[in-house]
Amino acid sequence: MASKHILIVPGDGIGQEVTAVGKKVLDKIAAKFGHTFTYDEALIGHVAIEATGNPLPDESLEKMRKSDAVLFGAVGHPKYDNDPSAKVRPEQGLLKMRKELGLYANLRPIKLFDELLGASSIKPEILKGADILFFRELTGDIYFGEKGRKNNGDTAFDIAEYSRYEVERIARKAFEAARTRRKKLCSVDKANVIETSRLWREVVQKVAKEYPDVEVEHQFVDATAMLLIKDPRRFDVVVTANLFGDILTDEASQIAGSMGMLASASIGDGTGVYEPIHGSAHDITGKGVANPLASILSAALLLDISFGMKAESEAVINAVDKVLKAGFRTRDIADAQTPADKILGTDAIGAEVLKFL
Amino acid sequence: MASKHILIVPGDGIGQEVTAVGKKVLDKIAAKFGHTFTYDEALIGHVAIEATGNPLPDESLEKMRKSDAVLFGAVGHPKYDNDPSAKVRPEQGLLKMRKELGLYANLRPIKLFDELLGASSIKPEILKGADILFFRELTGDIYFGEKGRKNNGDTAFDIAEYSRYEVERIARKAFEAARTRRKKLCSVDKANVIETSRLWREVVQKVAKEYPDVEVEHQFVDATAMLLIKDPRRFDVVVTANLFGDILTDEASQIAGSMGMLASASIGDGTGVYEPIHGSAHDITGKGVANPLASILSAALLLDISFGMKAESEAVINAVDKVLKAGFRTRDIADAQTPADKILGTDAIGAEVLKFL
Ligand SMILES: CC(C)[C@H](C(=O)O)[C@@H](O)C(=O)O
Ligand SMILES: CC(C)[C@H](C(=O)O)[C@@H](O)C(=O)O
Numbered sequence: 001m002a003s004k005h006i007l008i009v010p011g012d013g014i015g016q017e018v019t020a021v022g023k024k025v026l027d028k029i030a031a032k033f034g035h036t037f038t039y040d041e042a043l044i045g046h047v048a049i050e051a052t053g054n055p056l057p058d059e060s061l062e063k064m065r066k067s068d069a070v071l072f073g074a075v076g077h078p079k080y081d082n083d084p085s086a087k088v089r090p091e092q093g094l095l096k097m098r099k100e101l102g103l104y105a106n107l108r109p110i111k112l113f114d115e116l117l118g119a120s121s122i123k124p125e126i127l128k129g130a131d132i133l134f135f136r137e138l139t140g141d142i143y144f145g146e147k148g149r150k151n152n153g154d155t156a157f158d159i160a161e162y163s164r165y166e167v168e169r170i171a172r173k174a175f176e177a178a179r180t181r182r183k184k185l186c187s188v189d190k191a192n193v194i195e196t197s198r199l200w201r202e203v204v205q206k207v208a209k210e211y212p213d214v215e216v217e218h219q220f221v222d223a224t225a226m227l228l229i230k231d232p233r234r235f236d237v238v239v240t241a242n243l244f245g246d247i248l249t250d251e252a253s254q255i256a257g258s259m260g261m262l263a264s265a266s267i268g269d270g271t272g273v274y275e276p277i278h279g280s281a282h283d284i285t286g287k288g289v290a291n292p293l294a295s296i297l298s299a300a301l302l303l304d305i306s307f308g309m310k311a312e313s314e315a316v317i318n319a320v321d322k323v324l325k326a327g328f329r330t331r332d333i334a335d336a337q338t339p340a341d342k343i344l345g346t347d348a349i350g351a352e353v354l355k356f357l
Numbered sequence: 358m359a360s361k362h363i364l365i366v367p368g369d370g371i372g373q374e375v376t377a378v379g380k381k382v383l384d385k386i387a388a389k390f391g392h393t394f395t396y397d398e399a400l401i402g403h404v405a406i407e408a409t410g411n412p413l414p415d416e417s418l419e420k421m422r423k424s425d426a427v428l429f430g431a432v433g434h435p436k437y438d439n440d441p442s443a444k445v446r447p448e449q450g451l452l453k454m455r456k457e458l459g460l461y462a463n464l465r466p467i468k469l470f471d472e473l474l475g476a477s478s479i480k481p482e483i484l485k486g487a488d489i490l491f492f493r494e495l496t497g498d499i500y501f502g503e504k505g506r507k508n509n510g511d512t513a514f515d516i517a518e519y520s521r522y523e524v525e526r527i528a529r530k531a532f533e534a535a536r537t538r539r540k541k542l543c544s545v546d547k548a549n550v551i552e553t554s555r556l557w558r559e560v561v562q563k564v565a566k567e568y569p570d571v572e573v574e575h576q577f578v579d580a581t582a583m584l585l586i587k588d589p590r591r592f593d594v595v596v597t598a599n600l601f602g603d604i605l606t607d608e609a610s611q612i613a614g615s616m617g618m619l620a621s622a623s624i625g626d627g628t629g630v631y632e633p634i635h636g637s638a639h640d641i642t643g644k645g646v647a648n649p650l651a652s653i654l655s656a657a658l659l660l661d662i663s664f665g666m667k668a669e670s671e672a673v674i675n676a677v678d679k680v681l682k683a684g685f686r687t688r689d690i691a692d693a694q695t696p697a698d699k700i701l702g703t704d705a706i707g708a709e710v711l712k713f714l
Contacts, residue, residue, distance in 0.1 A: 191438065195515050196515050
């Protein structure tokens with residue numbers, strides 16, 4: 001019987017719709033397990049820019065720092081995507097949050113619910129049993145280095161940077177996780193070309209010595225992009241830099257049938273932030289068809305990692321599993337065999353999850 | 358009846374085995390169509406380091422400049438991969454060649470031979486008809502910017518850089534190609550985070566105005582990594598920066614069934630270079646099992662692009678198609694249904710291609 005304060009940060013687009021469902025699931029868990037969860041909300045992204053001119057208002061950051069965990073939605077808006085010269089952008093809010101909260105480790109578990117074997121574009125016999133845990137570094141790399149223009153704006157530059165301690169701490173987290181799993185770690189870099197990757201490989205090789213029970217391999221990012229699709233089962237824990245992790249985990253969402261199923265945990269020095277890996281998806285915003293399961297599974301990660309509530313977390317995952325077993329699908333995970341009356345909208349599939357809790 | 362001088366640059370690992378077969382195909386084409394092809398060889402990569410200490414000796418570069426086209430193998434050696442501090446590396450030879458020859462456009466056509474529909478890990482119904490032409494920028498980005506260490510070696514950095522004219526020239530090539538195809542162009546960047554991508558998007562938007570008949574979309578690299586697998590048929594021409602192109606084209610090799618099938622053309626200011634997209638694959642080097650079809654298809658690209666020999670190029674592609682139709686496979690493109698006696702080694706499948714020419 002714990003008392004916890006959870007901050008809901010829906011952000012933009014379908015972020016609003018899916019976190020609303022995630023919150024209902026947290027509420028139900030509190031009732032069922034006798035916990036007291038209190039909530040607050042904060043702004044980030046495009047909605048924060050509209051309201052305050054700032055993609056991450058100080059007030060939001062303060063609320064994040066003071067809460068026990070954050071359930072996050074998504075940020076982004078097509079308006080900025082088509083205007084490369086915009087000075088204030090929704091994504092700045094997300095990046096600032098990551099940096100300010102010291103969220104250097106982004107965990108992205110990629111695991112297919114058996115019922116979704118058919119929903120992926122990859123063959124079921126290639127997918128069956130695939131279970132990968134990505135550790136994406138989240139506060140360094142080309143995301144946070146100096147960037148700008150020179151030559152009257154005709155040349156653009158971005159600096160990628162990594163220091164030893166940044167690689168060490170994420171590598172350690174990944175090795176620790178590998179120990180509790182199949183004891184395999186794949187570190188992904190581009191050490192044949194870039195210097196930050198050479199430092200990365202050096203440090204991972206060094207940290208590996210402390211984990212002789214974990215089998216380590218180093219792969220180039222290009223080869224990994226290929227191997228993930230060719231043979232996903234060869235991977236257990238994958239650790240990689242910020243940019244490579246961004247690309248590879250989105251790709252790997254196809255292993256889980258759909259992006260709409262994938263949750264992520266960003267952890268580090270303070271409050272943990274839990275969010276779907278999908279974006280704000282303005283093309284389907286407001287239509288009530290967004291898949292809330294990634295937000296629900298993010299709530300499950302939150303319960304497990306930030307609150308140490310294993311049973312509660314498993315209850316959520318089991319409820320999602322039962323909903324899928326009962327044949328319910330959102331549009332993105334339906335296939336040709338799904339009967340029309342089993343294809344549900346955001347709230348309706350959320351309600352099914354609540355029923356099974 | 359043309360007279361051409363072709364430089365064979367096998368490089369490392371299976372590069373040796375596959376270019377030998379590619380050369381035989383060029384020879385046969387010369388005989389069949391009444392051309393005179395003369396050849397020379399040059400060193401690059403690990404073999405060049407072993408022989409001269411230099412991954413791209415001046416002599417090799419001179420020979421490249423003087424030849425009408427280069428048939429290239431691969432570079433790389435595990436020895437360097439496991440030693441991130443090595444100062445001289447095989448890949449430096451490749452990068453220097455690209456820079457010195459001004460090879461700014463790397464064309465990677467991704468097209469599945471119908472007979473290989475089953476060889477991919479992606480479902481046949483998702484793949485059927487997929488036909489993508491990648492334009493990867495090849496002489497800029499984080500590959501060629503300043504890189505190094507600071508803080509006593511504890512911090513590594515790499516600078517990514519693009520100038521307007523670099524984006525413009527590759528964008529134009531991509532738009533021109535789109536005009537001859539399905540008139541769709543997808544430009545891939547990470548403009549929501551990095552400045553080089555914002556310049557990239559700005560320039561592509563500007564160049565697009567000159568091609569109102571081509572339908573343009575901009576996608577983020579993470580979303581593209583996902584969409585390539587989810588729905589490869591939505592893409593026609595894809596244009597992107599050096600690093601993103603490296604990752605996405607390796608990933609896209611799964612669309613073509615295997616990396617062993619994919620050829621690429623690097624073109625720009627002078628001599629064109631034609632090579633498989635696969636690497637040196639030291640794990641299978643010397644075993645005689647490497648798939649030479651990518652090198653053979655690279656020869657086809659060479660005939661088409663550098664020599665303007667369309668009929669000759671098509672003859673090569675048709676011969677490869679016939680070999681596949683006859684049921685012959687190398688190990689990497691065989692599937693559970695392939696009878697053992699149809700699985701051929703490098704030279705044997707090369708001989709089948711020659712028979713059909
Ligand atoms: C929105 C964007 C800045 C972000 C990123 O690139 O990190 C997103 O793609 C993600 O993966 O969380
Ligand atoms: C070997 C390596 C430097 C090279 C690259 O990254 O460009 C290779 O992966 C390629 O795609 O040609």
